[in-house]
Amino acid sequence: MTTxxxxxxxxxxxxxxxLAGNKCETCGTSYFPAxxxxxxxxxxxxxxxxxxxxxxxxxxxxxxxxxPTGFEHETPYFVAIIELENKVRLLAxxxxxxxxxxxxxxxxxxxxxxxxxxxKSGPIAYGYKFKIVG
Amino acid sequence: MRSVSIxxxxxxxxxxxxxxxxxxxIAEAGIQAIQDAxxxxxxxxxxxxxxxxxxxxxxxxxxxxxxxxxxxLNPIPSVRLEAACASGGVALRNAYLxxxxxxxxxVAVGGVxxxxxxxxxxxxxxxxxxxxQETELFMGATFPxxxxxxxxxxxxxxxxxxEQMAAVAVKNHKNAVNNPFAQYRREITIExxxxxxYVASPLKLLDCSPITDGAAAVIIASSDVAKKxxxxxxxxxxxxxxxxxxxxxxxxxxxxxxxxxxxxxxxYERTGLKAKDIDFAEVHDCFxxxxxxxxxxxxxxxxxxxxxxxxKGKTALGGEIPVNTSGGLxxxxxxxxxxxxxxxxxxYWQLRGAADKRQVKDAEYxxxxxxxxxxxxxxxxxxxxxxK
Amino acid sequence: xxxxxxxYGAEVPILRIKTEEIARAWKKDGVKIATGLGxxxxxxxxxxxxxxxxxxxxxxxxxxxxxxxxQKIGAVYVGSESHPYAxxxxxxxxxxxIEAGPELMxxxxxxACKAGTAGxxxxxxxxxxxxxxxxxxxxxxxxxxxxxxxxxxxxxxxAGAIIVGDKRNEIIATCEDTYSFTTDTPDFxxxxxxxxxxxxxxxxxxxxxxxxxxxxxxxxxxxxxYKTKDFDHVVFHQPNAKxxxxxxxxxxxxxxxxxxxxxxxxxxxxxxxxxxxxxxAVLDVAKPGERILAVSYGSGAGSxxxxxxxxxxxxxKRGKIAVKEMIKEKQYIDYAEYIKHRKKLKSL
Numbered sequence: 001m002t003t004x005x006x007x008x009x010x011x012x013x014x015x016x017x018x019l020a021g022n023k024c025e026t027c028g029t030s031y032f033p034a035x036x037x038x039x040x041x042x043x044x045x046x047x048x049x050x051x052x053x054x055x056x057x058x059x060x061x062x063x064x065x066x067x068p069t070g071f072e073h074e075t076p077y078f079v080a081i082i083e084l085e086n087k088v089r090l091l092a093x094x095x096x097x098x099x100x101x102x103x104x105x106x107x108x109x110x111x112x113x114x115x116x117x118x119x120k121s122g123p124i125a126y127g128y129k130f131k132i133v134g
Numbered sequence: 135m136r137s138v139s140i141x142x143x144x145x146x147x148x149x150x151x152x153x154x155x156x157x158x159x160i161a162e163a164g165i166q167a168i169q170d171a172x173x174x175x176x177x178x179x180x181x182x183x184x185x186x187x188x189x190x191x192x193x194x195x196x197x198x199x200x201x202x203x204x205x206x207l208n209p210i211p212s213v214r215l216e217a218a219c220a221s222g223g224v225a226l227r228n229a230y231l232x233x234x235x236x237x238x239x240x241v242a243v244g245g246v247x248x249x250x251x252x253x254x255x256x257x258x259x260x261x262x263x264x265x266x267q268e269t270e271l272f273m274g275a276t277f278p279x280x281x282x283x284x285x286x287x288x289x290x291x292x293x294x295x296x297e298q299m300a301a302v303a304v305k306n307h308k309n310a311v312n313n314p315f316a317q318y319r320r321e322i323t324i325e326x327x328x329x330x331x332y333v334a335s336p337l338k339l340l341d342c343s344p345i346t347d348g349a350a351a352v353i354i355a356s357s358d359v360a361k362k363x364x365x366x367x368x369x370x371x372x373x374x375x376x377x378x379x380x381x382x383x384x385x386x387x388x389x390x391x392x393x394x395x396x397x398x399x400x401x402y403e404r405t406g407l408k409a410k411d412i413d414f415a416e417v418h419d420c421f422x423x424x425x426x427x428x429x430x431x432x433x434x435x436x437x438x439x440x441x442x443x444x445x446k447g448k449t450a451l452g453g454e455i456p457v458n459t460s461g462g463l464x465x466x467x468x469x470x471x472x473x474x475x476x477x478x479x480x481x482y483w484q485l486r487g488a489a490d491k492r493q494v495k496d497a498e499y500x501x502x503x504x505x506x507x508x509x510x511x512x513x514x515x516x517x518x519x520x521x522k
Numbered sequence: 523x524x525x526x527x528x529x530y531g532a533e534v535p536i537l538r539i540k541t542e543e544i545a546r547a548w549k550k551d552g553v554k555i556a557t558g559l560g561x562x563x564x565x566x567x568x569x570x571x572x573x574x575x576x577x578x579x580x581x582x583x584x585x586x587x588x589x590x591x592x593q594k595i596g597a598v599y600v601g602s603e604s605h606p607y608a609x610x611x612x613x614x615x616x617x618x619x620i621e622a623g624p625e626l627m628x629x630x631x632x633x634a635c636k637a638g639t640a641g642x643x644x645x646x647x648x649x650x651x652x653x654x655x656x657x658x659x660x661x662x663x664x665x666x667x668x669x670x671x672x673x674x675x676x677x678x679x680x681a682g683a684i685i686v687g688d689k690r691n692e693i694i695a696t697c698e699d700t701y702s703f704t705t706d707t708p709d710f711x712x713x714x715x716x717x718x719x720x721x722x723x724x725x726x727x728x729x730x731x732x733x734x735x736x737x738x739x740x741x742x743x744x745x746x747x748y749k750t751k752d753f754d755h756v757v758f759h760q761p762n763a764k765x766x767x768x769x770x771x772x773x774x775x776x777x778x779x780x781x782x783x784x785x786x787x788x789x790x791x792x793x794x795x796x797x798x799x800x801x802x803a804v805l806d807v808a809k810p811g812e813r814i815l816a817v818s819y820g821s822g823a824g825s826x827x828x829x830x831x832x833x834x835x836x837x838x839k840r841g842k843i844a845v846k847e848m849i850k851e852k853q854y855i856d857y858a859e860y861i862k863h864r865k866k867l868k869s870l
Contacts (some may be wrong), residue, residue, distance in 0.1 A: 001315045002365065006479060010269060010498070014618075017618055017619040018281065018301050018619065018621055021364075033268070033269065037567055038274065041801075051436075056307040059287070059388065060283040060284075060286045060287045060290075060336045060388055060744070061283070062275065062279050062282035062283055062286060062335050062336075062337075063334065063335045064276060064278070064279050064330065064333075064334045064359055065332050065333055065334065066276065066278070066334070067255070067257045067258075067276065067356050068255055068258035068262050068271065068272060068274070068276050069253075069256050069258065069259040070259070070274075070471070071274040072255055073569070073679075074569060074570070077274060077275065079274060079275045079279045079283070079334075080283075081283055081382065081388070082383075089298075089383040089384065090269065090380065091269060091270050091273055091275055091283075091381065091383045092273055093273055093274055094569075095568070096536045096572065096853075098853070103620065104286070111575075112575050112578040112579060112582070113570040113571060113573060113575050114569075114570040114571070114572060115273060115274075115570070116274075117570075117572075118790055124574075124606055124607070125272070126574065126619070127273075127574065127613060129570070
């Protein structure tokens with residue numbers, strides 16, 4: 001089982017469906033996923049909910065030819081570190097992209113996809129992936 | 135803080151141990167280490183064991199109790215420490231702290247992993263737990279993928295080439311030929327690596343350390359005790375550890391491992407040594423790129439120069455700073471929980487002049503570097519022969 | 523009616539397979555089949571797309587491109603014959619993914635290929651009754667074609683979303699009327715736990731598609747006293763390109779009136795998405811004051827007919843990227859990749 005018992009997935013729906021994160025009002029740093037404490041300000045920090053921008057650019061990327069359990073039939077697939085417009089970085093799969101356009105610096109936009117559907121009798125894990133735009 | 139030394143070592147061969155289980159491997163290494171130290175089991179006061187994913191690999195937790203039981207050492211306290219691939223290094227460090235503090239005089243340290251009990255995909259999933267499960271492995275990012283992201287960044291920033299990464303694998307395979315404990319005792323060529331096929335581009339199959347079964351154990355003692363019971367103990371001059379974000383995307387830089395830099399800085403400060411004083415190093419080459427990162431972050435070469443250095447033979451046996459004389463994780467094998475302890479054993483043998491054909495001449499100071507995950511944990515130790 | 527369309531969006535996967543490529547796998551005459559059906563290629567959902575992800579993509583555009591506040595949506599209905607779960611709604615996933623929840627009505631609908639338009643009718647009723655401010659209806663499918671079945675050449679993937687509201691400054695097309703025609707006609711069905719639907723061959727034509735589409739069209743024309751000449755655009759359910767054009771000819775519509783909304787030749791039959799995506803494509807190009815006839819068809823069987831009249835708002839409010847522009851971004855796959863993406867092998 002790779003998607004897990006429902007609560008493990010369900011708890012992260014806002015994060016994975018809508019890029020819900022937070023921001024420290026004291027230092028102005030945005031966080032995704034949301035943090036319980038701002039590492040910069042710690043006790044002085046004031047964290048408020050914030051949705052991440054849907055666009056960003058590729059910082060580094062790889063094409064996976066071997067997948068872990070649950071991704072065996074999806075290879076090859078692209079994985080990238082993406083820097084969103086608010087400087088927050090996250091890791092995500094790249095989809096729908098012309099292989100020749102997968103480059104550091106390429107602009108990407110969030111899409112809603114199945115992340116893991118390997119457990120045919122379990123819950124489907126939906127969430128964010130990114131596609132190259134422009 | 136009291137001075138602490140290694141007084142005995144035990145190592146199983148690394149590889150695919152189809153006929154031995156987890157408990158047999160750690161018992162084999164542990165018994166050897168106790169015999170090598172020349173102490174009796176009754177003198178050992180505590181056990182520190184490292185294992186990364188025994189729950190995923192063999193369905194067994196409570197490894198501390200299992201080790202004490204299998205070694206016949208009940209009822210002394212025994213604990214398992216876990217820091218992904220740095221579990222062994224962290225176990226050794228905590229044992230070191232316990233002896234240095236004066237709590238114990240003689241302690242056993244073990245590291246073990248039995249990885250061949252599951253399919254390759256399940257092993258990939260188990261190892262993936264060393265990263266951020268919820269934002270990396272969940273998205274399909276394997277460990278090769280995470281290090282591939284570091285490799286791409288290094289290539290694009292410094293012009294490091296796939297051939298330079300391949301040179302790490304070629305060197306380490308060559309070293310492993312002379313290590314009877316190594317998993318792959320055969321030489322390979324740059325071309326072999328380049329043709330081995332992408333696992334996660336730009337990393338190819340032969341850029342990756344293998345799936346390995348194996349165990350390693352050392353007996354450590356306060357240096358005062360060590361002098362009495364051991365012919366030629368090896369002193370642990372420093373054992374430092376640092377942490378960084380679990381997820382790779384949250385790092386300050388993708389071309390260095392900050393935890394390595396912090397840990398080694400503290401180790402150099404504690405010992406008053408500089409990178410150029412180190413005579414050999416065992417570094418965490420889980421993927422070839424990580425040896426390049428490590429040789430830069432440990433201060434052996436300038437940032438961005440690690441690829442060229444290995445290509446020019448500066449890290450080969452007989453080079454400026456021999457790295458991974460044991461064959462490293464790449465060719466000696468990488469039973470994740472055992473690796474940190476096995477690195478210490480290579481340093482122990484080198485400094486005792488017991489490394490046979492892979493002996494570094496006149497080695498005075500040795501360094502080991504053990505990384506957990508994609509760099510969220512790093513442990514750096516510095517050793518030298520204990521002066522009587 | 524005061525209610526009308528205030529937002530729309532379509533989502534079509536990037537993958538395409540050519541009719542000729544499918545024919546090649548079965549050693550059939552691809553050119554002849556493509557010409558006969560009027561379908562040269564179809565859109566294929568990738569392994570990580572399903573009716574839900576397509577629905578979210580379409581719904582997001584309908585909200586974002588029209589500057590609507592998702593929180594004000596009072597009902598979400600998702601029509602599909604390929605809902606990802608047998609039990610557990612797609613509508614709740616869509617609601618959360620577009621941040622419309624939690625205060626709304628939501629349900630999944632199934633009526634073969636007309637489940638999307640059924641949702642539009644429900645929302646029109648709720649908005650007219652002032653029970654909700656906005657209603658979102660989506661028709662979405664990753665159509666399931668049995669290998670080497672006639673439907674394999676056309677069964678495509680896509681989704682269309684329509685948001686209904688009643689604010690005059692937001693309405694881009696007022697709904698003048700709607701009418702439905704329903705009978706028990708078993709032309710196409712899928713029993714529980716079956717991987718692929720069954721169909722009754724030529725029985726799906728005259729007594730099924732044509733009877734219902736024609737009856738619904740004639741019914742709404744009679745009800746409103748409009749004549750064929752009063753319409754500028756016509757969108758019919760499009761299982762292939764032949765059927766809607768033939769039905770139009772019988773009713774006396776000029777072929778050109780189908781042009782804007784005929785998506786089938788390039789994306790295939792998107793089932794619950796078909797009429798909805800076609801309507802989106804018409805709204806992309808319709809000028810103010812134009813009248814649109816939209817008639818869906820769902821096997822089993824029934825048709826929902828709608829008459830929309832565009833307002834002057836449509837000049838300022840359209841989808842950011844026109845449907846026909848969006849589908850130009852595509853990647854062709856061969857039959858082996860198609861089998862992989864659509865998980866047609868037992869081990870996948």
